[in-house]
Amino acid sequence: MSGNTFGQRFRLTTFGESHGVALGGIIDGCPAGLPLCEEDIQKDLDRRKPTKNLAATPRRESDTVRILSGVFEGKTTGTPLAFMIANEQQHSKDYASLADVFRPGHADFTYEKKYGIRDHRGGGRSSGRETAARVAGGAVARCLLGTYGIQIYGATIALGGLRVPEIEMTAAGSRPYYAAHADTVMQWEELLHNARTQGDTLGGLVRIEAHNVPAGLGDPVFDKLDARLGAALFSVGAVKGVEIGAGFQAASMTGSQNNDSMAPEGFLTNHAGGMLGGISTGQSLVLTAAIKPIPSIAQAQHTINRAGEAVSITIAGRHDICAIPRIVPVLEAMTALVLADTLLLNLGCQTASTR
Amino acid sequence: MSGNTFGQRFRLTTFGESHGVALGGIIDGCPAGLPLCEEDIQKDLDRRKPTKNLAATPRRESDTVRILSGVFEGKTTGTPLAFMIANEQQHSKDYASLADVFRPGHADFTYEKKYGIRDHRGGGRSSGRETAARVAGGAVARCLLGTYGIQIYGATIALGGLRVPEIEMTAAGSRPYYAAHADTVMQWEELLHNARTQGDTLGGLVRIEAHNVPAGLGDPVFDKLDARLGAALFSVGAVKGVEIGAGFQAASMTGSQNNDSMAPEGFLTNHAGGMLGGISTGQSLVLTAAIKPIPSIAQAQHTINRAGEAVSITIAGRHDICAIPRIVPVLEAMTALVLADTLLLNLGCQTASTR
Amino acid sequence: MSGNTFGQRFRLTTFGESHGVALGGIIDGCPAGLPLCEEDIQKDLDRRKPTKNLAATPRRESDTVRILSGVFEGKTTGTPLAFMIANEQQHSKDYASLADVFRPGHADFTYEKKYGIRDHRGGGRSSGRETAARVAGGAVARCLLGTYGIQIYGATIALGGLRVPEIEMTAAGSRPYYAAHADTVMQWEELLHNARTQGDTLGGLVRIEAHNVPAGLGDPVFDKLDARLGAALFSVGAVKGVEIGAGFQAASMTGSQNNDSMAPEGFLTNHAGGMLGGISTGQSLVLTAAIKPIPSIAQAQHTINRAGEAVSITIAGRHDICAIPRIVPVLEAMTALVLADTLLLNLGCQTASTR
């Protein structure tokens, strides 16, 4: 595989460059009989759109999805579900000046090294724009998970180094920046405003949780649920760190502190983040992702061009100040894709259940 | 796949339970013509053995590897390379009392939920003992990487919450606990001694670096080098967090601080940890893993049995105080497996190179 | 995988139903730098179109392909190459009467059993129409193979039970019915005319050859080149038998007759069809496929409906008399896909070649 397919049984293959004709994907392996329409996908795509906040740019992207196959009379048929999002409003010429220069923090240099050719317009395939197809695919996964009662929540727990006082997962979806707590929003806006003024950008932390996940999901050894979720989150461009449950704090705890005791009514704590031995425990899955600041800054930067000569660049154009909040539904989508796949992979793990 | 195969082109499939007949694996996809003998594997296995230090137990495991196929007259033939490590000195009866109880922090409960049956002796397949087969497979990957000049280093940078003052990667391999700095070793020994006295266990942080990695390795979107390495490390039982480069610190930096500027002589910093857009930059790959404390503690713990009743258990038997240092060569092995696979996957990424 | 992806390194994933919005696919793994434009794909699609012959119906299908991603300034970029063929002129209502009945020889019954739901319009996903996406994908594979000098030829060697006197592969492409010999064409037309008059349909035999294939392609044991090509041809709906080289005749030969002797100038015969031990010998690959008669006949047939009741049906609408000649470019495309994939898989089979 060349990196554009995710999953084994619920498989999403995506395509599309930032300034190409279209983005989209094919889902292969979605069970037949799932009620689905374009609106189910569109509403998740809309959550990823640049909205009226200080983190995103005012550009307009309609990102309207069209289902091309795999749905008949309002239900999935078990055949490949292809979808497409046409690109529009492409200011490709904004990028002409970047054709021969490698932007710091971007994939320009590495794509050039790997492929010897690259679509430089807006970052091409390496642009965060490809995540629209992830969100669309994740929306279908979410519909499937919904039939099991599984819910996935994303929330911002830090931005620009400032952390929320407390984490409220289920309420975050309706707050600006998908904030895990309401009290921090105004301070974040100030940080964003300052960063924009200075031509700089910010990062943050995103918490992802999955509720009502049954025990027994995930496979031992190499395909632990931890490994699948870790890969899913690390596959999103801006993610530089991932924690499960207590995460890095667990490294400083003792075994007696970190072990989650059990009682007849269930686990008493969840330092493990809902996974033991790579398999779900039945508790909530808890993950935290570290999001790096957006590399496109308005300040002058030192870099080189294709000839290897030193150049200074200042990136013009419309750029976000922070990948948050737009990255939150992307991370939710990746989690949904992992869980849909893992649910299907779990079928047949016992002889009795194969019949 | 059911979780016991790692890699796409350089593929390792492992087998074996803690107290079964044997552990081992099959490597499929190792290029023909690589000089290889059992000693090349044995020397990495020996690095994983419980040695004379305060973290590990005094038990004897010879862990002698035997190559069963795929090598002829001292070279790999391109056919599957199978290897086996016979199990010995099995005190299975030590575990009889644990057959019906779920140890906190272990996979007993989740295996039971998933499979409805489990080999409870020493944790069965969920035991850390399976990592011997990873190390053996990783040793072969390391030999292949060596032909490219790629070197992988592992070092302990914190234990029991105490961090080294400075990180020296290449010297760590010959120090106790694979310590990244010599000055901290005695303090760690004190912490380990205290933990053992209290019947408790410790965790820590491990840094992994790969040097001389060429630019251009890794695949865009879902199979980013970040995602492959993240999955590799998270697939190791005790890992609860993974960072690439600046990791969680990047979340608090601004874009102008975090971006690695380029000059004609190369990158000026390496906050990215050697990857941009999921593809290697040519700098060193830098990863940090958070290791949880070992769950088998000598203190009494609350848990339940298979009947769902509350019970108190105290785990007897031979157990390590900390997964460090034994986990270090395991994390190195996983990194080697990813890089060997990614090198082979990279062949043919350009039309010119396919001939 | 759920059956809609073909290949491991050069991977084609297709989508689309006979009467849906569109058909298409994504190629992942095509090396960067390959010159490619829509016309390269269109000319193979045009070879599959219903043309003015007695085997096909007079319906119009423009089958115009559009590339959506993966090509920049006339060359592939190494990123996923998506393409789409919009559906047009859909007489879906022709099929309304077939919504509840299972056509003999078709997949209506089996799709119903498997999925519990099916898009009955024109056979949905099970329609031969899906092969358009194979031909498009195969066209890209063919371009890649062309850079190695590999040529793939298809020819009809029997139709309606009547065989050509002699097989001329390279000239067949320009003859009606892709006939392997010119002398049989008129007799075939008579057979086709008679079949149409009787409301019946015909089958035939197609020979596929690949010339200039280097020795060493294919993998031992399960992924023999024989197995990959066999699966490729058997994946095409109408194929009921596949031979490699001497095929079924080999079963009646002795070892001394069947063995291909070697001389310094090469093999003296090619009973093996260009493969030994699953790996190409450097001779031409030679395959023969048995094509069943088209199941949609104009005669009354006994079958059952979804309620399990006996019914008689006569299939109206536009149907071909024989899958030949349209199936010939499809079988060529599948062969091209196998070879492109196998070429890429072969990279790195020796240590020396990995650098």
Next chain:
Amino acid sequence: MSGNTFGQRFRLTTFGESHGVALGGIIDGCPAGLPLCEEDIQKDLDRRKPTKNLAATPRRESDTVRILSGVFEGKTTGTPLAFMIANEQQHSKDYASLADVFRPGHADFTYEKKYGIRDHRGGGRSSGRETAARVAGGAVARCLLGTYGIQIYGATIALGGLRVPEIEMTAAGSRPYYAAHADTVMQWEELLHNARTQGDTLGGLVRIEAHNVPAGLGDPVFDKLDARLGAALFSVGAVKGVEIGAGFQAASMTGSQNNDSMAPEGFLTNHAGGMLGGISTGQSLVLTAAIKPIPSIAQAQHTINRAGEAVSITIAGRHDICAIPRIVPVLEAMTALVLADTLLLNLGCQTASTR
């Protein structure tokens, strides 16, 4: 993948050379809770052994299997099931004279071309001896299929060009040569005796059937049950042709002859061989394989050596006259592996069945 793994969910990875230390394999994905012991595997291995008949040589191979993991207290645990068959009685020196020469009809030349190195002793990995691991893996698959009532039968329907008058599948297993009819056995023995006298070898035809296969197995488009079974049979060294149902005869039939009509009580004929649109119909699966004559003949043959010089060779040593009957359990095993895998892959094809 490099060719030594078969299946997606029920996966067999094999290893071993003809004259290496051992052969064996790992099954990953076998559901937990299946009753299994070594004897279940051994009895299928014993069916593949050279027995007292005129087709095989009198050499002794004990082929004793040992299970190394994955079974606990008589049941599979869901973890990898590894097994091993130690090699014995190796007359490697018999082959020393063949180290530098390419035997006609064997894989010597192609392995040399592909890998640049080969274990020439007894054909190394390309020897038919690797099929022992297939039979062992297939035996486990067969146990799983047995819990569904699925039975697989193999029978020889022609040998040396002489066909049985009639095909009786279920009785064949207990007859010499797994003969599909008792009347032909003596004539086959005469043919075998004559071939041996002349230093020559024979081929034949093998029929494989699977009974009690439920409708709905197999996946559309590329992973049709036809394609999976075709690949499975073509992956066995000596197979040069495969037919499904009416096979090559279907190419000469009309649609009205070939279509299998349906009635409320089921299909009236089975020309389709139990598959429509790549999915099982609920009828018996019917396949026929063409087996080429064994290439190791006792007559002098023209070939070349590694230096490219013309040489004449006469192959000494112990060789079978015909791959039949030993190949019959191998083809049964491959069919069992496909069906076990396809059964597991079918789980979750409908939304309702995913819960």
